[in-house]
Amino acid sequence: MYGPERQQEILRLAREAGRVEVLSLADRFQVTAETVRRDLTALDRAGLVRRVHGGAIPAGRLDFEPDLTEREGTAADEKGRIAAAALTQLPDGGSIVLDAGSTVARLAAGIPADTALTVVTHALPVAARLAGHTGIELHLVGGRVRHRTRAAVDAWxxxxxxxxxxxxxxxxxxxxxxxxxxxxxxxxEAAVKRAAIGAARRVVLLADSAKAGREHFARFASFTEVDLLITDTGLAPEQQAAIEAAGTEVVLV
Structure with a gap:
């Protein structure tokens, strides 16, 4: 089977099942996992699928939400660089809010031991990482905990x-x-993010470039409300220019 034929069949399978896995596709087509990854990358670039940890999903599934394990394994190198750059934005002895997200959790894990901060978060994984940090006054926001993100939501x-x-x-x-x-x-989750934006003087968005151009069901902010975007060098120049035109500073790492 030629590459384009295999990719067409992969797309059909993804649309039928809602998701395809690299290893199962490699076994099905009797090719290497690396060949399947190249096929998925080609389909992703064409806007037909979206790469996720271990496979891909159809690009049209705007309601898809990967679980915590999948998010932590996706774009790991990029997230590490973004989190490291975000450390420079910590206020000296001030207060911060940490949202629920895998890159934000990496930032929390990287806060130096001698840092003195007041930290507020509704994300259980973030709170768990900081609970033993003696320099941090930690405030955990309560509410109903969503299974996929381990984040507190709703009225509380x-x-x-x-x-x-x-x-x-x-x-x-x-x-x-x-x-x-x-x-x-x-x-x-969108409502809590919107409330957190309203609770801060400065908003720093941590997002890898794979999320650029992605649109999901619940919109919660525009770039006019974001002071700084820290992302990786995969962000397209035209996207960077449009974001900066909205008044948001963009840092590529």
Whole structure:
């Protein structure tokens, strides 16, 4: 089977099943896993599928939300560089809000031991990483915990963010578009993100470039509300220019 024929069959399988896995495709077509990854990359670049950890999903599934394990394994190198760059944005002895997201969790893990900060978060994985940090005054926002993201949502979380004013919010996102803004699959999660934006004087978005151009069901902000985007060098120049035109500073790492 020629490459284009195999890719067409992969696309058919993805649309029928909602997801395809690299190893199962390699076994099905009797090719190497690397060949399948190249096929998926070609389909991703054509806008027909979206690469996820271990495979791909049809590009049209805007409601798809990978679980925590998948997100942590996707674009790991890029997320590491973004988190390291975000450390320079920590206020000296001030207060921050840490959103629920795998890149933000990497930032939390990288906060130096001698740092003195007040930290507010509704993300259980972030709180777990910082609970033993003696220099941090940690405030955990409560609410209903979503299984996929381990994040607190709904009325309790919204009320908590309405009562504070932090120096910096480190924000996570599932997808962003220069013109249509920031989005996530879940309405409850979007509401908490919107409340967290309102609770901070400065908003720093941490997002790898694979999320550029992705649009999900629940829109929660525009780039006019974001002061700084830290992303990787995969961001297209035209996308960077459009984001900067909205007044957002862009740092590529």
């Amino acid at each position: 979380a919204l009320r908590a963010y309405a009562e504070i004013r932090a120096d910096v919010l480190f924000l996570a996102v599932n997808g962003f578009c220069p013109d249509r803004g920031l989005s996530t699959p879940d309405l409850a």
